[in-house]
Amino acid sequence: MTEDEAIRRLRAAGCVFAEDEAAVLTGVAAGGPELAALVERRCAGEPLEQVVGFADFGGVRVRLRPGVFVPRLRSELLVEVAVEEAGRHPAPLVVDLCCGSGALGLAVREKVSGVCLHVADLDPAAVACAEENLGENVHRGDLFDALPAELTGRIDVLLANVPYVATRHIPFLPAEARDHEPRTALDGGDDGLTVFRAVLAGAGTWLAPGGLLLSEVTEAQVEAAIAAVAGNGLTPAVVTDDDRDARVITARR
Numbered sequence: 635m636t637e638d639e640a641i642r643r644l645r646a647a648g649c650v651f652a653e654d655e656a657a658v659l660t661g662v663a664a665g666g667p668e669l670a671a672l673v674e675r676r677c678a679g680e681p682l683e684q685v686v687g688f689a690d691f692g693g694v695r696v697r698l699r700p701g702v703f704v705p706r707l708r709s710e711l712l713v714e715v716a717v718e719e720a721g722r723h724p725a726p727l728v729v730d731l732c733c734g735s736g737a738l739g740l741a742v743r744e745k746v747s748g749v750c751l752h753v754a755d756l757d758p759a760a761v762a763c764a765e766e767n768l769g770e771n772v773h774r775g776d777l778f779d780a781l782p783a784e785l786t787g788r789i790d791v792l793l794a795n796v797p798y799v800a801t802r803h804i805p806f807l808p809a810e811a812r813d814h815e816p817r818t819a820l821d822g823g824d825d826g827l828t829v830f831r832a833v834l835a836g837a838g839t840w841l842a843p844g845g846l847l848l849s850e851v852t853e854a855q856v857e858a859a860i861a862a863v864a865g866n867g868l869t870p871a872v873v874t875d876d877d878r879d880a881r882v883i884t885a886r887r
């Protein structure tokens with residue numbers, strides 16, 4: 635398959651950015667037969683990042699695997715807030731809980747010197763992917779259960795881009811997410827805040843005094859998220875970026 639043929643095939647499958655995507659796919663394919671195989675995966679609805687095996691996020695190139703959550707552009711706001719916070723410490727301990735590919739932690743580690751980074755996820759595919767991206771301090775398990783005990787009470791910056799889609803909204807997600815990202819990466823329970831509340835419940839114990847938890851929420855969740863933070867004895871704040879349709883709730887110990 636040639637690049638022109640790839641453009642035509644992608645267009646016929648309804649791909650809006652057929653030229654751009656054909657260029658990316660051509661760039662990674664070793665030859666015509668491989669390009670044809672990649673184009674077919676994309677036409678079947680697999681996210682481009684999973685097909686090519688990487689995503690460019692927050693200034694870093696992150697390796698991705700099929701079935702691993704694709705980091706979203708809006709989550710760069712989480713990275714920006716985390717970088718600012720981590721930059722206040724000479725040797726910050728940063729944890730990326732619910733790390734998926736490890737994209738957020740990797741981006742922070744690239745931007746702030748002296749960072750000690752630990753990441754964790756429940757999903758073995760995500761953990762394997764994060765290991766490829768980060769090399770060390772990658773843990774598997776349920777939220778804080780995954781972390782080494784010696785991090786207790788020492789975390790300066792706790793990134794937790796948890797699943798936060800309300801269960802009833804899952805059917806309305808784009809097919810790329812519904813069909814190619816695990817439900818555990820998306821479903822945040824009744825109001826989308828179930829996993830966030832579980833993180834909050836442990837945050838007071840795991841954060842250092844003055845440490846900061848950061849999580850992404852939707853506009854509709856902001857009020858309930860603020861109440862949940864305050865209810866756990868932490869100090870809430872919200873950072874918003876309308877251009878990226880991004881909202882970060884922070885909770886300071």
Ligand SMILES: C[S@@+](CC[C@H](N)C(=O)[O-])C[C@H]1O[C@@H](n2cnc3c(N)ncnc32)[C@H](O)[C@@H]1O
Binds near residue numbers: 733757760775818820
């Ligand atoms: C929305 S994705 C975010 C991934 C990554 N932080 C990012 O922004 O690209 C949520 C991640 O949380 C993980 N996850 C869900 N429930 C979890 C739990 N109880 N403990 C640890 N990880 C969990 C999923 O496997 C998934 O990788």
